[in-house]
Amino acid sequence: MNITLLLYGLLNVLFVLFASPLFISLIKKVKAYAQKRKGPPLLQTYYNLAKLMKKETIYSENASWIMRITPLVNIAALLVASLFVPLIVIPQPTDLVGNVILFLYLLALAKFFMALSGLDAGSTFGGMGSSREMAISALIEPVIIVVFAALAFAFKTINIPDMFREALTSNVLVNPVLILISTSIFIVIIVESSRVPVDNPETHLELTMIHEAMILEQSGKNLAMMELSNAMKQLLLMGILINILFPWGLTTEFTATSILISVGAFLIKAVIVAVIIGLFESSCAKSRLFRLPGLFGLALFLSIVTLIIEVFA
Amino acid sequence: MPSLQFSFLIDRLSAFFILLVSVVSVAVAIYSVHYVEHGTHDGRKNLIVSFMNIFIASMVLVIASSTMFSFLFFWEIMALSSFLLVMTDFEKKETGKAGMFYFVMTQLSTVFLLFAFLFIYNATGTFDIQQIRASPLVTSVAFVFLFVGFGIKAGIIPFHKWLPYAHPASPSNISALMSGVMIKVAVYGLVRFVLLMPMELWWGILILVAGTVSAILGVIYALKEHDIKRLLAYHSIENIGIILIGFGLYVIFALSGLQAVATLALIGALFHTLNHAIFKSLLFMTSGSLVNATETRNIEDMGGLIKRMPYTALLFLVGAVSISALPPFNGFVSELMIFQAFFQSAFLGNPALEMLLIASLAVFALTSALAAACFVKAFGITFLALPRSEEAKKAKESPKLMLIGPAILASLCVALGVFSFQIFGILGFSFPIPNMLLIGSLLTGLFVFAWLGLRTTAMKKERIAETWGCGITSQNSKMEYTASGFSEPIVTILKSIFRTQKKSExxxxxxxxxxxxxxxxxxxxxxxxxxxxxxPVANFVRKVSLIVNNLQRGDVDLHVAYAFATIVVFLLIIWWFA
Amino acid sequence: MIIAPFQSIAQILIVLILAAAAIIIVKRDISSLVKTYAAQSLLLSLMAALLFVETGSIPLLFLAIIIFVSKTIIIPTFMTHILKKLNIKRDVEFHFLSPMKSLFASVIIIVFVYVSFSRLLAELNFFNSSLFFLGATIGISIVFMGMIVIFTRKQTITNVVGYLTMENGVVLFSLFLTELPLLVEVLIAVDLIMITLLATILAFGIDSTIEEFHNRLNPFQNTRKLSTNETSHDDFLRVQSFLENPNKEDK
Known part of the structure; x- marks a missing residue:
């Protein structure tokens, strides 16, 4: 492990950690504008996290140590996962980080403990959230794997940084397969960051909530960790979408100017994607839980067709 | 006869499987000391222990056998001793049924193997297993018989039905051995013979498809199961499916000339065999402790056990995380290897085959995600929240040896996962798999770092309060989410597979x-x-045997008449041909 | 002749057309079915236009214009108009296959068509590039998917969308396969047939449905019940008497 790799890791993790809450509030802002409201200030998520850190933590008397370790497992898994998706600088080729399956399963590790903590307090809502979340994540899993298999076919590698490097160096302006894959990744982002039409992040209504129900019993610093890791997950998935489809501005060199340009370019692209997500969310209604398999089926169909085209053409 | 001899040969493959049997057996033996002591099997304790040792010895000898004769001989001993062990609680009606089911299935497996071995003997002229390699005459017929024979024992769907019957009926240490080790012996047999035979592509496809179907149906049936041991039994079916997927990929890639990927798939399958042996025995043993403590197998009557049995809970959690294939535990590494092999399927150069592999990949992904959902249910409903019955309230932690046995396997789960890269390096394989030592230490490091960070920066004040129950004054276990409630969304979505019919009048x-x-x-x-x-098969057999029964009434005159008729028929035949 | 950007755009268009067919299989609400059909036809006309730009043959341009005018403007407007009159909003019933199963069936069909085509036509050298092969395969698959729509859906109007999808598949197939002047002729003929068929079926539909509509308006004046969903006066009285005196046994 050399020094640039260490530097890359530090830079990437810190960037993900500090930039991710911005996009949560940005999407809220876009949705507010779509509803002719003013919406929260752009830094609201940071304020929320800071406020939560100052609040006392309340545990249920039924809860066990699962409840206490879940926020830490979540944040640790997401911090490791953020090593896998270079957002600013692509590191030297390495086998140490970047395996796409490991990345997906780190997210699954976080989700597993989150679902357990939903059951831990013995409340009626938590279990409901865990049950729905596990059902949905199980059904979207084939889509995710097929999408990433399609990516692996397209770039001939299973290493995420290598995929980005390929995307950066290839001189084809728009690869048709990539556009199709991006559509599927977009659906995956919507599902994984629990957004409309799958879940509604704004409400605490028992009919609609999935993700929020699971973390209902978390409070104080633990809730802050859960929300932060959720924001990080969203930014990482957005980062995959952005850097595969529009890798422009991404750099492979560790110089101050190129890093600054890269940060600026990434922020602009991410803002665009966040606006699209916000508009998409505003344009559709929350669909019934048992209608979701139809949506996922469509996503799976699309990704399998993408693979068919890759294999056949 | 010279060829009907016992002889043994241990090469790398059989050494690997003997290691697997031994490791699990040691842990189970330690566990059994207190389990048998505290169990309800008065007067049969000695029998359990002695048969258990015969059972373990026979498994080792099956694996070490170098002739088909000794293979089949010890295979039978293994079947019989395990049958007797399943029948430990023979007074229970349920156990009797399960035992008979198991006995019939296991004998059926032996019959198929016998046919296969006779076929191979016919082709090679010897019972020596290694001689198969030399003979090109061994054909697909032998493969089909072997596949069915080993498939029954391994619990491949549709031959799986004995597993969910036999496991709940037998004592937990025996379930741990049967599910952890015995079905792996069948995997060993399949791998051993197929590797020696001249493979054909459709064998690989058959193994892959059977594996995929077993994996997905196994986990789907497990989801709706609330009997903890039956749930684990269905997960054994699922994991055997995953192992066969890896092995099927090996056959397909090897015949397509992609040797590196083929090796990755084969080693992945074998590594998953070891991992499954370890974490499934761990889970069966801890579930045995649970059953002893709560006197029920229904997880709907458990709950809140994490406070009453903290160590058992931790051990079960390690097993659950491993079987759900979460990093950095061992189950993840082997599934990762199979996934990576799948991701290479674009290089096969045969579109139809590639599409089959992609479909199988999608199903495989669904399987592993559903397994995680199922173990959230199994752990969450069993251990978390409030106790759901009086027995669960009174449950106590298991005695020491019943914790040490599983603890050995739990630490192996962690070690095999974290040091997987180094282990493969020592064994001389260099696969492009991530270094889990790095990931594991990063995870631990960041976990500690986050903990310290929160301790220093965040508000320290903590408060214990009641869970909000929508205004109800005191929360009780009736308000918790139940296991059937937990699996309801998935059961509804997959209702065409469960074949549930909701009738309402x-x-x-x-x-x-x-x-x-x-x-x-x-x-x-x-x-x-x-x-x-x-x-239908059983009914058909019964009809045929009724007819045969009619022919044989125990009447001496009738039998003489049969003898007469037979002689006449023979005379006619001789007359015809002469 | 064929350069990379053309091929990429063509592939994207083909897949989007296929995705539209998949949406038609899944969607339950009829107005979005019609919109999806319009979008599919628009993509098809873009495909024709793209082929025109690439090859420069005038009939393709005509074809693009015809598809655009007839299928993205006339037929969808006509159908929306009729939908308003019919007062049907959604078609939620499926026979034989659920939408998910239909999608899986379509994937299998695509692979099947591909494999059989590659066996059947590879020797004949029909296709000068893999793109044309792909287009033809997807075209035939869309025909099958249209058939799936027809036999899984119950309402006439969705069946019509199924027929139209099938026809789009035929057009896609012929774009990549047949000689051009012939193609235009055939297409116009087919379109005419389709439009007449549409008109007849829909007219029939209006007649029968408007009658029903009348009955629904005046349920209490009818002595005979037309369907179980409508309330008749007798039952109304019986319910009323029950509500007044629940203990008295209903005669």
């Missing part, structure tokens, strides 16, 4: 069906394989 006061008078709702769960496959 309603009567109304008016013709327009507006004012409801009374109603009745039923949910029927169809046991598809039992009703559509096993029972």
């Amino acid at each position: 309603r009567t109304y006061f008016d013709n327009e069906k507006v004012i409801f008078k009374s109603g009745k709702a039923e949910i029927h769960l169809m046991k598809f394989f039992e009703e559509r496959l096993y029972l």
